[in-house]
Amino acid sequence: MSVKAATSGAGSATRAVEPIDTRVASLRAIYIIWYRDILRYWRDRWRLVASLAQPLLFLVVFGSGLSSALGRGALFGAGGFTYIQFMYPGIIGMAILFTAIFGAMSIVWDREFGFLKEVLVAPIDRSAVAIGKALGGTTQAMIQGLILLVLAPFVGVKINLLTIVELLPLAAVLAFGLSCFGVALASTMKSLQGFQVVMNFLMMPMFFLSGALFPLTNLPGWMTVLTRLDPASYGIDPLRRVALSESAPSALVERFALTINNHVLPIPLEAGVMLAFGALMLGIAVMMFQRRD
Amino acid sequence: MTVERMSGSEAVIEATGLVKRYGQVEAVRGIDLEVSHGEIFGFLGPNGAGKSTTISILCTLLTPTAGTARVAGIDVMQDPARVRQRIGLVFQDPSLDDVLTGRENLEFHAFIYSVPAGERARRIDEMLALLQLTERAGSQVKTYSGGMKRRLEIARGMLHQPEILFLDEPTLGLDPQTRQSIWIHLKELRATKGITIFMTTHYMDEAEYCDRIAIIDRGKIVALGTPDELKARVGGDVVTITSSRADEAAVEIKELLGVVPVRDNGSLRMEVPDAKVFVPRLVRELKAPVDTVTLRRPSLDDVFLKLTGHAIRDEEAGTKDQMRAMASRWMGRRR
Numbered sequence: 001m002s003v004k005a006a007t008s009g010a011g012s013a014t015r016a017v018e019p020i021d022t023r024v025a026s027l028r029a030i031y032i033i034w035y036r037d038i039l040r041y042w043r044d045r046w047r048l049v050a051s052l053a054q055p056l057l058f059l060v061v062f063g064s065g066l067s068s069a070l071g072r073g074a075l076f077g078a079g080g081f082t083y084i085q086f087m088y089p090g091i092i093g094m095a096i097l098f099t100a101i102f103g104a105m106s107i108v109w110d111r112e113f114g115f116l117k118e119v120l121v122a123p124i125d126r127s128a129v130a131i132g133k134a135l136g137g138t139t140q141a142m143i144q145g146l147i148l149l150v151l152a153p154f155v156g157v158k159i160n161l162l163t164i165v166e167l168l169p170l171a172a173v174l175a176f177g178l179s180c181f182g183v184a185l186a187s188t189m190k191s192l193q194g195f196q197v198v199m200n201f202l203m204m205p206m207f208f209l210s211g212a213l214f215p216l217t218n219l220p221g222w223m224t225v226l227t228r229l230d231p232a233s234y235g236i237d238p239l240r241r242v243a244l245s246e247s248a249p250s251a252l253v254e255r256f257a258l259t260i261n262n263h264v265l266p267i268p269l270e271a272g273v274m275l276a277f278g279a280l281m282l283g284i285a286v287m288m289f290q291r292r293d
Numbered sequence: 294m295t296v297e298r299m300s301g302s303e304a305v306i307e308a309t310g311l312v313k314r315y316g317q318v319e320a321v322r323g324i325d326l327e328v329s330h331g332e333i334f335g336f337l338g339p340n341g342a343g344k345s346t347t348i349s350i351l352c353t354l355l356t357p358t359a360g361t362a363r364v365a366g367i368d369v370m371q372d373p374a375r376v377r378q379r380i381g382l383v384f385q386d387p388s389l390d391d392v393l394t395g396r397e398n399l400e401f402h403a404f405i406y407s408v409p410a411g412e413r414a415r416r417i418d419e420m421l422a423l424l425q426l427t428e429r430a431g432s433q434v435k436t437y438s439g440g441m442k443r444r445l446e447i448a449r450g451m452l453h454q455p456e457i458l459f460l461d462e463p464t465l466g467l468d469p470q471t472r473q474s475i476w477i478h479l480k481e482l483r484a485t486k487g488i489t490i491f492m493t494t495h496y497m498d499e500a501e502y503c504d505r506i507a508i509i510d511r512g513k514i515v516a517l518g519t520p521d522e523l524k525a526r527v528g529g530d531v532v533t534i535t536s537s538r539a540d541e542a543a544v545e546i547k548e549l550l551g552v553v554p555v556r557d558n559g560s561l562r563m564e565v566p567d568a569k570v571f572v573p574r575l576v577r578e579l580k581a582p583v584d585t586v587t588l589r590r591p592s593l594d595d596v597f598l599k600l601t602g603h604a605i606r607d608e609e610a611g612t613k614d615q616m617r618a619m620a621s622r623w624m625g626r627r628r
Contacts, residue, residue, distance in 0.1 A: 025407045032404035040392050043433075114388035118449075121354060122405040123378040 022125060029124040033132025034139065037103065041140050048144075051099060055091045055148055059155065062213075063087050081248050086256065088155045089243040090212030093174065093236035096145040097207055100175045103137035104182025105198075108189050126289040130183050134282055137179030138172065145171050158246040166242045173271045174235030177278035181231070184281040187288035210236050215256040233258055234265075234273040241267065303330040305457055305489050306351060310360035313346050320346040322512035323360070328491060328505075330456075333483060335503030336493040337593070343512040344493040345385060348461050351491070352382055365456045378406070381450030381488075385461040387442060391435035395426055395445050398434060399452055406453035420448040423485070424478055440471035444478060451482060458482070460492040464499060476502050497593045506593070510601040520593060527591035527599055530568035534575070535560045535584045542581035549578050557604055564591070564599070 041048070063084040070076045070083045107129075110116040119129055149167075152159040185198055209223075210232035219227065227233050237258035244253050257264045306328035313321040321343045328334045336344050349355040351362055353373035362369045365379040389398050396417060403413045421427045424444040434442060443463060450458055460479075464472040476499065479490055492503075500506045501520050508516040508523070516523055536542040543561055546554050550571070554561040565571040568588045576583060598604050 028407065029405045032401055036390065036393065036397075036401055039397065040390075043392055113391075114384065114386045115390050117384055117386075118388045118402070119405065121352070121377055121382060122402075123374045123407075124405055 025123075026125050026128040029122070029128035030132040030135065033119065033129060034135045037106070037133070037136030038139060040106075041103075041136075041143075051095070051144060052147065054098070055095045056151075058094065059084065059088065059091050059151065063091075063155070081252055082156065084155050085157055085244065085247060086215070086240075087213060088152070088157050089240035090210075090236055092145045092148045092171070092243070093210065093212050093232065093239050094207060095148055096141045096171060096175050096235075097178055097210070097212075097232055098203065099144040100137045100141035100178035101182035101185070101203055103140040104133050104179040105186045105189075105195070106137075107133055107183065107186035108192055108195065111190070112192055120289075127286040130187070130282060130285040130289050133186075134176065134179045134183045134278075134285070137182055138175040141175035141179065142168075142171050145175070152243075156247065157243060159243065160246060163242060163246060167239065170235070170238045170242060170267070170271065173274045173278075174232070174239065177231060177235060177274040177281070180278040180281035180285065184285040184288070187285045206230055206232050209233065211240075211258065212236050216258055217256065228258075228260060231274065231277040234270040234277075237265070238267040238270050304328065305330050305366070306334075306362070306364050306491060308347075308351065308360065308362040311347060311350055311357050311362060312359040313343075313350060313355065314358040319512055321350070321357070324509070324512075324514055326507055326514065326517065328457075328489060330489055331483065331487060332504045333479070333490045333502065334492070335500045335506040336491070336509060337495070337497070337500045337506050337597070338493075338509035339495055342509045344495075344509055345461055347509070348459055348491070348493055352380060352459050353377060378453070379456050381453070381455035381458040383443070383446045383450045383458070383460040383463050385465060387446075389434045389442055389445060389449075391437075392433060394431050394433055395421070395437070395441075396430040398445060399449055402449045402452050408453055416452055416454075420451055423451075423481065424448045438471075439467055440474065443467065443471075443475055447475070447478065447482070451486065451488075454486075455488065457489045457491060460490065462493055462495070464494065464496065472496070472499065497597065500593050508593075508597060508600060510597075515600045516596065523593060523596045524591045527564050527595045529564055529566040529591075530571075530588055531562060531591050531595050532565055532568055532571060532575070533557075533560050533562045533587045536581050537584060538581045542579060542583070545579050545581055546575070550575060555598060555602075557598065562595070562598070564595070 066087070067076070067083040076083045076086065107116065110119070120126065146168075149159060149164065185202070189195070189198075209227045209230040211227060212232075216224070216227045216233060216237075241253055241257055254264055258270065259265065304327045306326070308324055308326050311321055311324040312319065324343075324347055326334075336347065338344050346355065350357045351364055351369065353364075353369045353376050356370065364376050367376050367379070369376050390401070393401070399417045399420065400413065402408075403417065408416060418427070421430050424447060426441065426444055426448060429437065429441065434445065437445065447458075447460070447463070450460075458479075463479075464475055467475065479492075480502070482488060483490055494500060503520065505517070505519055506523060507514045516526070534542065539556070539559060539561060543554050543556065546552055546561065546563065552563045552565060552571075554563040556562075572586060572588060576586070594604065
């Protein structure tokens, strides 16, 4: 027995633990955390179907209903431009918003069911956890949003290849910003209890104020302020302007665009705001995760 | 040379004066211990005795209020990341992703623990085979039994070739047969991989599988030694009687036979040097009726009772564990 102990002891002494390049280790960890989320996303096909049901309901029922009601209004109806066309990019934005935040907030589930512990005790920098989760949420949200592009012909929106190429980075920016927001939220939540609160007091107002459902022009003063404070506004507006560029004259599209002090914001600036918001949220999430209990 | 290496110099876990305080509550009140390379070391005590807190400190998951600990030669306070690279962990509560397959769970672990790319598949296959999970490696973990999940967690903990495997209540909520198979696997791992195993349990019978045991009660180690050494502390045999007039019997035993019995759930338990002589005397001299007499060699339960003055309430813990296991199964299914 002593011989066995001695040999295994010598073995462990010579087996120097090879120094690990922490940057490479972090990249590997980000990759596998992202990959796990994607794997779970594909495996859970019901969730995929279920999460498409809501945007469809909005488009078909809400959109058709309001299209008829607003048909002869001042904003819609001019030049055959309908409310449902206006709303369609907003619904893509909605799908991205909810999927991104929910996707990133799966961290709370991981905590509840114990898996987060396996990740947090690993010898990796915890920023990798936040980044991996944010990217996982981003990817899921983009897929979810872009699937809705197949509905374009049915709502009378013309989309060509160039539009899709332009939409991709914009969808990515929106998805990223909101995923980071989700990770930051999740990093502050210790249990599933706060989830309902987040849903009702953060996500719903964020959605309603984002310009997904109505133009953010000519609003009461307090609401104008709130809509401009809503980060989602800066992600959904460029989506709309690009998505509708082939379906309506640009002068008409500009009328719905997000303005500050009556100046239409350039799309790169809006994307920049979204990215900055994402970076800030990610920074907060990383800080929260790096705290040791 | 072998002897020198065995003695002292090979301590892979060293803790001195560990204290953990939560506000007013002292969960751990000054723990010192040393575990040698290749040992299976058991940490035994009732729920809430401070076992999990101590193991969490050693695994760098908690910072102690006072005291120091070195694991694999590294200070747990100074370099927790390096400690974690060299230890394997099996948590008390389940920590698997049950939407993923067994193999995918292991792959995830291999990535976050920087197992070299060329070795991943080989090590995963080896561990799956060692813990007899190869056949089910491609199934989602939610289809696994409790014992399989535990085995998968052990396989996962071993994947990055740790020097020490920490297990917090690894057999909690499992049926006796499954518990035994987990032990067979742990012994095999020690034999083939030469690792040190540090584990906590509140099952007395399991402690017998350990090379050495520390008995912990109310945040302090009350005894430390091999199972035999600890049992020798009880000395002789253990005689337990039940009586319809237990109080009367207790007084009589004390006065007539000079032995102080311990009350445990309506039965009287006493340690005697030689039961062959003692039992006939007991039956002859006692006026109170003796309903049953059992006699046996001392178990670790007796040691615990003697050292702490109270029994490890296995029955109580048992129901709690069952409820907990049920709860986690139910929650798991809802995921």
